[in-house]
Each structure stands twice: as C-alpha cells, then as structure tokens.
Amino acid sequence: MSQLLAEDHDPLRAQHRHTNLYTDLLRTVRELGLLKRRRGYYFIRIGLVVAAFIGVWVGFGLLGNSWLQLLMAGALALVLTQVAFLSHDSAHRQIFDSAHWNDWTARLLAGGLVGMSASWWRSKHSRHHQAPNQLQKDPDIDIGVIAFTPEHAGRRTGFQAWLTRRQGWLFFPLLTLEGLSLYVASVQHLLRRSATKVERIEAAIVVSRLAAYLTVLFLLLPIGKAGAFLGLQLAIFGICLGGSFAPNHKGMPLVPATMKLDFLRRQVLMSRNIRGGVFTDFAMGSLNYQIEHHLFPNMPSPTLRRVQPIVREYCELHGVKYTEVSLLSSYRIVVDYLNNVGLRARDPFECPLVATYRG
Template structure:
C-alpha cells in the first residue's frame, strides 16, 4: 500500500521517489525497498513554500503486531505508526517500557505517562514511519472501542476541568512538614541529650519524615509541580536522593514499568519477587510443577511479617538502588545519595557517634518499611495478576488496582495512594484532585461492567496475607501433585 500526499513548495511539479515501507521487512526490522512511493510537489499560487513532509505508509494491525520484539519495536499512537527500535535506549523511562507496548496501540499510555505532549512529539516526529490503513480500527480488534472512546472522552473532560493542574501550595506544605520533622529530630537530642526515650522519639520523627518523603518524591516523579521541568527534576533529586537516600533513576526505571503494565507477569517488576515470594495464580503453579522449593512457600504468608514488612526498605530497595547506580554509573545519583548519609552523620554523630548514627539510619528505615510495604502492596497483591492479555488502558489499570476508603487519616497515611485506581489511570494528576474525579471513574466502570473495588484499610492489610496464602496453596497443589 502507499499513500500519496500533495505537498506545496516553490518550483514546478516534480516526482520524487523513496523506499516504500510495505509488508516485507528485513530481519533487523528495517523495511525492504520493494516498491516506490511517489511524493508530488506542486507550485503554490502565492509563491510561499511549506516544509515538505515524508510520505506516510499504510499498515494493518497484523503487520504492526509482528514488530513486538526487543530488537524490533513499533508503536501506534493516535493511529500513527512509530518505529522506536533505535531510540529505545534513549527513552528517559528506560527501553523496557517501550518494549512492553511494542506491536500495540499505545495512545492512552502515551497520554497518561507524559506531561508535555508537544515536547514529546518533537522526539516522535523523526520516528514516524506510517499510519493505520483507513479500514483498520484505531485499536486492536480485541478491544472494546466504545470503552476506549468513553475513557478518552473522560480524560478530555478532566483536562477541561483543569484536574491536571498542580496546587503548588499543597506540595510546599508537604515539603515543609518533612523539613520541620527533620529539624525537630536534630533539635531534640541537642537540647535533651541522647537517652533511650529521646532516641525513640527521634526515630519516630525521622520515620514519619521518611515515609512522607516517599510520597512526596512519588508525586514529583509523576507530575509537574514547577512550570519548568528542570526544577521538577532537581526537586526530585533533592527529595529522593538527599532526603531518602535512594536513586531517582532506579525509581523511574522500576516504577514506570509497574505503571504501564501493572500486575502483568513478567513486565511488572513489583510482582516478580521470586524466589522469596510467589504471587498470583500463574507463578506458584509454574514453580510447583518444576518442583522448585527455594523456601517453604506454604508458609510465605507467615514470613511476610518477618521478612517482607521489615526488610523491604532497608535491604531490598536499598540494595537494588545501589546496584543500579553502580552498574549504570549514575554518578549524579551516587553523589546525591552520598549527601544523604553525610548529612545524617554530621547531624547525629555528635550525639550517637558514627556507628550509632549508622544504626539510627537503618532503625528508621526498618520502622518505615512496614508502612511503605502495606501502602504499596495492599492495592495490588490481592488483585488480578496475569500474563500479557493486551487489554485496553482502563481495564488494565482497574483490574490490577483497588482503592482504600477515604478519610483524613487514610489520605495522609497513604499519601493519597488510597486512590490507587485514579492514580493509575491518570499518573500525572496531582493527588489533591483524586477524590474529585473518583465518582466519574466509578460511573464509567459501572457503565462497562468493570468492578471498582473500594475497601477499608484494615481489610486491605489482611487481604495481602490472604492473597499470599492462596498463592501458597496453589504452589503446594502443583508441587506435591503426583
């Protein structure tokens, strides 16, 4: 197929040929020149010249879906086809995210994950190779086109309501809360000494500060609080690296993969916790049939309390962060994370010594860990986990997430991640607007028969353990099957 475009420019009518990107492709994903596509240019009456555009080629979904490998990645965004293979390594969110949508329609995930669409379009423009043929639907045929259209209409409505505009004062107050807690944690031993009671209170203040820093860096990593992206980037480095002691690049790479394909094995790194925990319905059966027993998985719901809760932050996340910084040579992150430890030692070594300050850091991370583990896992582990099913954006997010009932305490304790459904559908929306859009999302889910789960917090905590116990039973059945 080919699409002929008439372009306006000074000069006479000329014909210019270029390779036709048709059905046949080489092994490396580059098209073979098996035909000619004519680009026609005609003289405009007023003599002005418009910049010529490359001819666009027409593709079917059958052709596009073949380009879904790590070395051959095509995406469809608003019916335009892009070859992102060569550019994937430069993608700020990491190449794996692009691969997760290779050969698929990425229109809604593109709009959901990017703040400045006009700027991103400048990067997409050189990657454009064609568009969907007129007879092809805008999404793959297995998707409900009416559901997709309704969700896109909802997003346009929310944009018109300015629901994606951040309130600078809201986030400034959260940063002020964190800094006040940090200062109080230093002033208290300065004035009252370093007795056990004082030390416990200092650890409590720092634990609250660390947890709220986790939520604030999460906000900054997703949305634009400042008008200039440079300031957002610097603030994210300050909060994540200097206040938290973790790598921004590590978080971006891991967290954005989770967002684009939540609870999809093996694309979501948050559910790939083997060999320590087996999650969902598929992974336990796979381990069981292969007779894999690194740990006694039938008790995983019990050692979740002894291992998962206390060691998520001080061990698992910290080791992953350090490993990625070292292997990828993220020197800026290394410098900023180092400033976190230097600050702690300068602040607290006069009271506790260097070794005591080191213990204090990891006591705080140990105390923070159950808080973050519960908040991050209660909305996903009990929900549907599966292999890739290429669902639409709304269904993908709603099936993999659930909400926790709203209250002033729940909002503060979770950093508004009790509205996990709204956050996953609209990652760049500031959290202070989640409660405003939740009724609209619930209504859309009801219209299309999607279950919108909203539960009490304590029940959500218990559902984590119940889900682990269920997965353990599946592993046992498969492992001991004769």
C-alpha cells in the same frame, strides 16, 4: 440492534470502543479542570515536611545519649515516608509544568533527605504503571523474596520453599526489611558502570546523605543505641512505605504476558482503592486512590479524592469492575492471596478480563 451485535463480534471495533472509554473519561476530567497543578499545596506541604525533618534532628541533638532517641527514630521514619510520597508525586510530574523541575525536585527530595535514588525508582515504577500485574512486564511481581504465582512458588526448594509456604503470615515482618532493600537497590543502580552523568550526580547526593547520617548517628551515640536507632528507623520506614503500596495491587488478578488490554481496563481491573478519610489519605500519601492515580498519573494527589466519584460512576456505567475496600480488608486479601500461592497454589489467572475479551 444488528449493528451493535456486529460490533461485539468485530474485535477491531470492540477495541476501538474500549479505547474511546478512556478518551471520553480523560476529556471530561480535563474539562472540569482536575488536571491543573496545585503548586501552592505542594509548596506548603514540602515546607512542612522539611521543617519536620529539621525538627527531628534538632530533637536528636537535644536528647543526646538517651534511649529516648528511639522516639526520634520512629519520628524520622514517619517524616521520611512523607518525603518519599512527595518525591513520588514529583517523579510523576504532578507539581510543576516543567519536566526538568519535577525530575530534580524528586531527586533532591529522595536523594538529599531520604537517601534513595529517584532515577532507579522512577524507571521501575514507570514499567509498573505501563503494565500493572502483568507477568514478565510488571517489575513489582518479579521473582524476589515473595512468590506471586504458583509457578514461582513451584521452583523453590529448601529454605526458600519453607519461606514461600508461610509468606502470607510473614509478609508484615518482611516489610521491616523493605527500607533496607530500597537503599541497597538504589546504591547498586547508581554505582553501576553504565550510570549516566545525571545519575552520577545523584549518586554523589545519595552517598553523601547516607554517609552523613551514619557518621552523625555513630559519633553522637554509643554503638548499641546507634544500631537500635538505625534498625528501628529502617523497620518503621519499610512498614510505612511497603504498607502503603502493597494493598494497591497485591491479590488483584494477574494478567498473562501476551494479553492485550485497553488502557482503562488494564488500570482499573488490576488496582484496588482503600476507603478512608483524611487520615488515610495522609498516611498513604493519597495512594489509597490507586485506580484514579493509575488512570491519571500526573494528577496532583490532593485532586484524586475529587475525581474518584466521577471515575467510580463512569466504571459502573460501562460495566468495568471498580474495587474499593477498607485498609484492614485489603491486608487480609494480601495475606490470603500470598498464602494461596505459597500453600494451595491457587491459579492466579482468575481474571475478569479473560471473560470480557472471550465474550
């Protein structure tokens, strides 16, 4: 007993124990074979998604000059969301053993079909994985249209302040612009002067895809219908993609920039899982298993459901809070949190890690 008390008051031993928590979990998962590639699954899934993409454009050509094309716009947005999920998995190197094959699969899916830069997204997303919800480190909580801390909200004046006070209620309408924002950021990243040779190749793929899309759209449809098609497709794409990522971390504790955290707690305490069945897995690209994805980012997405009970039990055993809610509850939490920042300026550092490490 005295030895345990001594360890609790020795920060080096406590940190070593926390580090071993993840190491032990990783060893168990690896021994169970849960990190093995699922190439057959991904080949079938990629084939089906590419077939659906082609099918949408065949339908587009058959419909011609008709307002029914808006159905094709919605279908295209849903297909592109699934392509983006596949590119995400490949960028995390979940499909192939070869990093080169994974990287180029991600680039071709994102650039050739969606029209986005996988390089830009991967750079941003990797920094998010390294420090989820940590101030000055996680790019997903940088200052943008939405303010994530009272400090950010307090700096705003005029229209920005008006928007911030209502940002929770405006969150879903703002998601309709998320798709356009992703395209703009991708093109800006690829066309910068310091772009690498690979990024210049990717730029050619992305620009060609976007140019071909707009050319076909405005050549085959009157400008009004083409504009409606484009607007609806971007809006649905933004809602589907943003609505899949937003529930995972928004409204979870924010971490001060200088706080040092062990890997398991850094990933689990800042992430939220979404309950649901096969449909939820499909609609969210298995990102509803966000805790497991952050702990094992190169684990194939269909395996995340299998590892979840192991992770949840392990966290409960070691007193690490494991958060899982329904999809509707997660959206309610996100809206309430954003309104708290914008309206009532709640202190975001209500973090269980602070109490843990003080102890």
